[in-house]
Amino acid sequence: MARLTRRSVLRGSLALGATSLLPLPRIARAAATTATVWFAQGFVQDEDVALRKAVTDYEKASGNKIELSIIPFAPERQKIISAITSGVVPDVMDSNPNEILQIYAWQDRWVDVSDVVETQKAQFSDTALQSAQAYNSVTKKRGVYGVPLRAAVVPCHIWRPLVEKAGFKIEDIPKTWDAYFDFFKKVQDNLRKQGERKVYGLGFQVTANGVDPYNLFTAFLIAHGGQDVVTRDGKLHLDDPKVKQAAIKATAYLGGAYRDGYVPPSAINWNDADDNNAFHAKLMVMDVDGTLSTEVAVKEKHPEWYFKDMVTHGIGYPTDNAGKPVPSVVGVTQGLIPKGAKNVTVAKEFLKYFIQPKVVGEFVELGLGRWLPVMPSLAKSPFWQDPKDPHLRGYIQQGLLGPTVPDYYVFNLAMAEVRSQHVWSLAMIDVAKDGVKPEAAVEKAFKRIEEIFAKYKVA
Amino acid sequence: MTDSASVVDVGRPAVRRGTLSRSLRGGLKGGEYTWAVAFVVPYVAVFAAFVAYPVVYGLWMGSEASLYRELFADPIYQSTVVNTILYLALGVNVKMFLALLLSGFFMRPGWWMKALLLIFVLPWAVPQISTFISIHWMLNGEWGFLNNVLYALFHTEGPSWLNDRWTALGAVIVSHIWKWTPFWTLILLAGRMAIPVEIRDSARVDGATGVRGFVHITFPLLANLYLICTLLSTIFLLGDFNAVTFVSGGGPANSTHVLATLGIRDAFEIANPRLGVAAVMSALPMVIPLVIILMRKLRTAEVQL
Numbered sequence: 001m002a003r004l005t006r007r008s009v010l011r012g013s014l015a016l017g018a019t020s021l022l023p024l025p026r027i028a029r030a031a032a033t034t035a036t037v038w039f040a041q042g043f044v045q046d047e048d049v050a051l052r053k054a055v056t057d058y059e060k061a062s063g064n065k066i067e068l069s070i071i072p073f074a075p076e077r078q079k080i081i082s083a084i085t086s087g088v089v090p091d092v093m094d095s096n097p098n099e100i101l102q103i104y105a106w107q108d109r110w111v112d113v114s115d116v117v118e119t120q121k122a123q124f125s126d127t128a129l130q131s132a133q134a135y136n137s138v139t140k141k142r143g144v145y146g147v148p149l150r151a152a153v154v155p156c157h158i159w160r161p162l163v164e165k166a167g168f169k170i171e172d173i174p175k176t177w178d179a180y181f182d183f184f185k186k187v188q189d190n191l192r193k194q195g196e197r198k199v200y201g202l203g204f205q206v207t208a209n210g211v212d213p214y215n216l217f218t219a220f221l222i223a224h225g226g227q228d229v230v231t232r233d234g235k236l237h238l239d240d241p242k243v244k245q246a247a248i249k250a251t252a253y254l255g256g257a258y259r260d261g262y263v264p265p266s267a268i269n270w271n272d273a274d275d276n277n278a279f280h281a282k283l284m285v286m287d288v289d290g291t292l293s294t295e296v297a298v299k300e301k302h303p304e305w306y307f308k309d310m311v312t313h314g315i316g317y318p319t320d321n322a323g324k325p326v327p328s329v330v331g332v333t334q335g336l337i338p339k340g341a342k343n344v345t346v347a348k349e350f351l352k353y354f355i356q357p358k359v360v361g362e363f364v365e366l367g368l369g370r371w372l373p374v375m376p377s378l379a380k381s382p383f384w385q386d387p388k389d390p391h392l393r394g395y396i397q398q399g400l401l402g403p404t405v406p407d408y409y410v411f412n413l414a415m416a417e418v419r420s421q422h423v424w425s426l427a428m429i430d431v432a433k434d435g436v437k438p439e440a441a442v443e444k445a446f447k448r449i450e451e452i453f454a455k456y457k458v459a
Numbered sequence: 460m461t462d463s464a465s466v467v468d469v470g471r472p473a474v475r476r477g478t479l480s481r482s483l484r485g486g487l488k489g490g491e492y493t494w495a496v497a498f499v500v501p502y503v504a505v506f507a508a509f510v511a512y513p514v515v516y517g518l519w520m521g522s523e524a525s526l527y528r529e530l531f532a533d534p535i536y537q538s539t540v541v542n543t544i545l546y547l548a549l550g551v552n553v554k555m556f557l558a559l560l561l562s563g564f565f566m567r568p569g570w571w572m573k574a575l576l577l578i579f580v581l582p583w584a585v586p587q588i589s590t591f592i593s594i595h596w597m598l599n600g601e602w603g604f605l606n607n608v609l610y611a612l613f614h615t616e617g618p619s620w621l622n623d624r625w626t627a628l629g630a631v632i633v634s635h636i637w638k639w640t641p642f643w644t645l646i647l648l649a650g651r652m653a654i655p656v657e658i659r660d661s662a663r664v665d666g667a668t669g670v671r672g673f674v675h676i677t678f679p680l681l682a683n684l685y686l687i688c689t690l691l692s693t694i695f696l697l698g699d700f701n702a703v704t705f706v707s708g709g710g711p712a713n714s715t716h717v718l719a720t721l722g723i724r725d726a727f728e729i730a731n732p733r734l735g736v737a738a739v740m741s742a743l744p745m746v747i748p749l750v751i752i753l754m755r756k757l758r759t760a761e762v763q764l
Binding site for chain 1: 533534601602619622707708711712729732
């Protein structure tokens, strides 16, 4: 038997190490046609099935390999930030959250994808194209860093049986903004008179968690004339009296509804899906919440809810108090390629394939229509125009065919921090819970917004 | 040999150099020394990769002064520091005091005491995230278990427990105490059981029973263990993320954050990991003295449990 010596151990170790290098050429060959893709998990399983199908179809068509990771929403956000901080990145990721595009474009962390977007430029909506852009503080220019994949707006979701139990019909709901929401206060009053102890009229997310409260406040801000709070040049206009008045009215209405008992008390601590759950539990008559997740989540289990009891006001989305249409803020999910990606060529090829109208159209349709397409031509499909479906036509009208605008962080990254610091939420809660006057709450919020904007100087 | 090296070597006794070399080699010779190095290298590599590197990287990430200016300008930072201090002061001390009392209770003989102890440790044994989420739901103002019980028994509407800063923070602290008291009770129970029976018997003969026995015999013998447990618990709690995140969610209106959860918020919601690290690093003035005291106590040479 050979004697174990120091030299023999060292020789053996070196030989073992050398052997482990042998597979490397195969890995290198595989890498040339392989791309890693991260994508957020869907609210319903159909969304993930739709994504997998698109990926499989691409692999068959191209011969390339996609290593797909479908990651739950909140962990994916953390994973993306960790990846970009450490430099160990995938080849493609979705913008989760959407403003991640603007946040890291500021730091010059994305690959320019204007050549990918160019392949379908004529197809995209103007809002989608604007949302794909961001300011790069290193190059001092705006660039195209995102590839629009899908979109979402914030419809109103209503329980028909509760409206009818209160002695009204859906057709009774007024069309103008304040009257529209006041209607649900009357519904609550009537239901309470009938002994309903735990039903609230309005599902306002008066909370400092997640993205819902910002979306809700922005909808009210725009409806009250504050659309120019940040203009397309990225400038902040808090000194505009119209903006200030709109902010005060939005704060007063949203905070006041909570203070007056028309919003579930727990709404002050809701997180992302809590309002969906509360709505499904019929804790409130109506909810203002992004995407059709509320409806598609119950389509299979409770078809009678989906087809009969739930009403989505997309087509019936209220006008402003003067009767003019209120543009909906569109959040666009983008495909992103981080700098440091190992296979930019395949990543771009995959995105070019994915945004072909047929592919991306099928992707959103197989996902039950929770997300909207970003190409107006796709709105004509039988899926979106199905007369038997009570939600889809209204949703696509509100979010694609009707008046839309990109979110404000597209024009200035500072607004993303306003959103994540929940500055508007704190103003609403000041009024809702602490009895602060809306003017004072808005004054405090404006001061904080100015501080945040001072950090982001756009050349 | 270079000129400079030869200059350095002038006047250094050869014997001393040899002694230093032997000292570094720990008395090992030739192949023995090589083998020793070979065995140590993996441990050093693991330590460098998984202990030293993350700590140094963290210190580097939170090293810019501007981060702390930004952190202190955050309107919720001050309330977060107050929450952290309250969480530590109440969470640790109430829990440890209860554990001390309960460890005495569980010293009683009898099979039923062992059965009770088994039930008592259950909160600690079950996964903490699911239990904290359950507590969050139980405290829901509209449909939570607690308010429904109040309504069923007294026909009164309970408060929205998580809608007020102080009741929400209180819920977090109580949840932490409920979760971790069994663990520290077991530790102190083990400490009590290690006190020799002879000492207790002698004290009893001398009339030190009941409270006097506890004050003059048990507690002095447990004091060092109690202090070390308290320090360890404080350090653990300073980094605790789960209770706040899953019971109050940092709400309402960001009013119940502690430094650990603020760090996560800054890192992943604000998407500024360096600011998140700075938020956690701002707890170092509290942590370092605790670690120093802990190390000194662990070196205590006195005969104590």
